[in-house]
Amino acid sequence: MVKFEELKKKIPTQITVLGGGSWATALVKILCENNVKIKWWIRRKSDVDFIRKYNHNPSYLTDVVINPRKVKTYHKMSDALNGTEYIILAIPAAFIPSTLKDLHAKHFEGKKIVSAIKGMIPDENILVTDWMEKAFNLPLGNSCVIAGPCHAEEIALEKQSYLTIASPKVETAQSFANLLNSRFLQAHAIGDLYGVEYCAVIKNIIAIACGITRGLGFGDNFQAVLVSNAMQEIKVFLDKVYPATERDLNSSGYLGDLLVTAYSQFSRNRTFGNMLGKGYSVKSAQMEMNMIAEGYYAVKSIYLISKSHDLNLPIIDAVYNIVYGKANPKEEMGRLKGHLK
Template sequence: MKPDTHSSPIITVIGGGSWATAIVKILCENDVHIRWWLRNIEDVEYIRKFGHNPNYLSDVQINRRKVRTFYQLPKALEDATHVILAVPAAFIQDAMKDVRPEDLQGKVIISAIKGLIPNENILITDWVESAFSVPKGQICVIAGPCHAEEVALEKQSYLTIASTDVLQAAHFAKMMSCRFLQAHAIKDIYGVEYCAVMKNVIALACGIAHGLNYGDNFQAVLVSNSMQEIQRFVDAINPMQRDLMASAYLGDLLVTAYSQFSRNRTFGNMIGRGYSVKSAQVEMNMIAEGYYAIKSIFAINKQYQVNMPISKAVYRILYEKASPASEIQKLKAQLR
């Protein structure tokens, strides 16, 4: 599908959380028509009436002249030129259960999900391609160090749009660029997507260490070693020339590892302080993608056998109920 340059794009955003809300806010800055699907009919009606999301980023005012809300997904997809997936990876299959391949035919699909399909252990883009017969060149990924909370505050932010069709990515990057956000295009869709998954796992490790009262010195070493771990893993799965120091890779890792807005860091911090996984999930009432991702990463790495001591420690803590203090103590000897 070639980009339509003669009329305003119609963009369907799937998801009702903070990142979906932030994406809607960004798109409202530009000449596009937005269709926003939310699972809960009460939320749909509330946004129609009051112009903001009652549950997430509720201070963000939604431009109701540009945004139409839906609770029936196939209806929201009609006539759309672009579809943005902004549902946590663990729930995307359920959210899309009523969608047929013909509903997505000819549309550009953009994943704003930083996770893997649980149990199947595949990237969102590969799942979209396989489940809905969408050509790889019509799939993009949104990446970059960009927390929804700072978008809500209109803090200067940056995004990277990745696709095997870099012209398609560049076209969509223009739709996502506005007065407080810059977006650019690259071709490394797999590297960007795997790094986005891995940085959530690393943020869990940073949070666990912080919850155990390790300081900034240790976290700096942990993050630098993590970047090496990510590079080993990504190069094993998808070897190509890429600069992991770019903002889509290192920048995204840093903001997720250090920011007060990082759900994964917050979740890890609670685990380090002694919370159980279940109690941390209940108290947060938000999804930490890294919790699901590390299980998939651990399964994938059984094939590649990459040395990943930080990821292994996180997996053992979350899924084998290993002591956070003991695992981080063992990890210390392996860091340089």
Template structure:
């Protein structure tokens, strides 16, 4: 084996981050604690220019400083993708097809792809990793996903947090976990890409359900019962759609991620649900939030997928009917009460 020259051993890992939201910003903050160089693509040129001048995101996590020696912002995605080892996807799932529409398989050839997206591709009803494999030919063994429990706002405050990195390639999961571990973040690898990714999608729907019930005036007691039932729904769904031996749904990448999203003040999906419970229409809630709640799109995808499997998922069904069939929230939760134990 050829010896690696000493001067090359400590070269920084080259990473492209696609997306300009709070989670993308938090990921960049974490990564820059380590030996990396980041090419950051943002959709708006005004944001790129602002970051170049002031070294922080003008729209999200505005108090989080960015290291200009390690982070360079780009408006042209082609430039951001050149010469990188990793590509991190942090664009909302509903906008991924449009964001990447001008790219080809060559742009991802030889690169490791990381999904930081906790949603599904609408209409296609596909996980982001499956869509990347189908459209751009990225092997599933060259992909991993980032799960919580972790909110971007607490990363910005450098509060102790934990991440789970899922991949069928445990060596890749460990490698990326090392890049995402720093003094206030502990990242742990698991060999379960699909379980982690599906759980990250469904927990957003559950958080919406929790928000709806809170908006309707239900208390913590009812929410605790609903969350425990939701974990059972997730298990039933995964056991049918993607069974895996030794999957521990009680670990932080599954149960922990569900809990923080269902209960936290920072959960945009819970906030969205709370607005629906208080009488907002879907459109008015989306306009007032000015942020994407992945669970809105995800519930339709999971509902459609489950039409093929017929898994008992009353919480998913209730949220779907409230959001897409305009069912009365109080009446729908009244029906849901009969399914919970």
């Protein structure tokens, strides 16, 4: 007679992924390494049809093979949410309210919500997990966030990678981390949801700053000082906005995620900043990239939060002044030099 626990292990975990971008595609690839069934919602119907026919995402990470035995694509979101255990959000933060506007609390009832978004809800200036909790009356213990250091492009190449999963209920984080662990990826769980989520947001802003300095012709020496000062700004922000007794900012979910975003050629926020440093306007840089740089929206939110707490964050201020205040990048970074040590 088969024991219940043994039978349970053979039943695939039902997961919904919302979003059709590179990170969503990478997460689908990772999850397919384990015993899962995935319902994948993608906004563009043409992409849904293409994946069904050719088992590749035509718009992002086009070399990744989508396993048709484990993955079904959907254009109607409500169908993708039926009968699932986990819902992974991989939609740019700015589009979360409009994308989910037709959903109700019942769609999320009894399900675990995983945010793979490293941004904030514009205008409301709140984290994605906070917005979801308020919009759909979700228990925070059923939510978790994914942090790096990890780029979708390296997942596509199956390069060894690491993820940090954070939730106020560590058991929730660990259960999802178990679904990610595979031959080329290791995931571990921690309890600092807000600390990890805020850090993931701010590191995108720092990546824009790094890109700007590169575009202006600054070298490795300056970027090393910029990033080390940025880590201090992150600490100042977190200690004031969301203090925690158990938080190691030197661990990979914080410092590691910052480093990979600040230095990597795959970082879209760094690319966005690089274009600004080279003289592109914000609008022209966004149009040429054809991808969302979360730091563009996040810097306004973090700037306003920092000012409400009377915090001195020179790097955040500099990026805000360039992106929203239309400050000259060369002049603004020239002023920033005097604040770094």
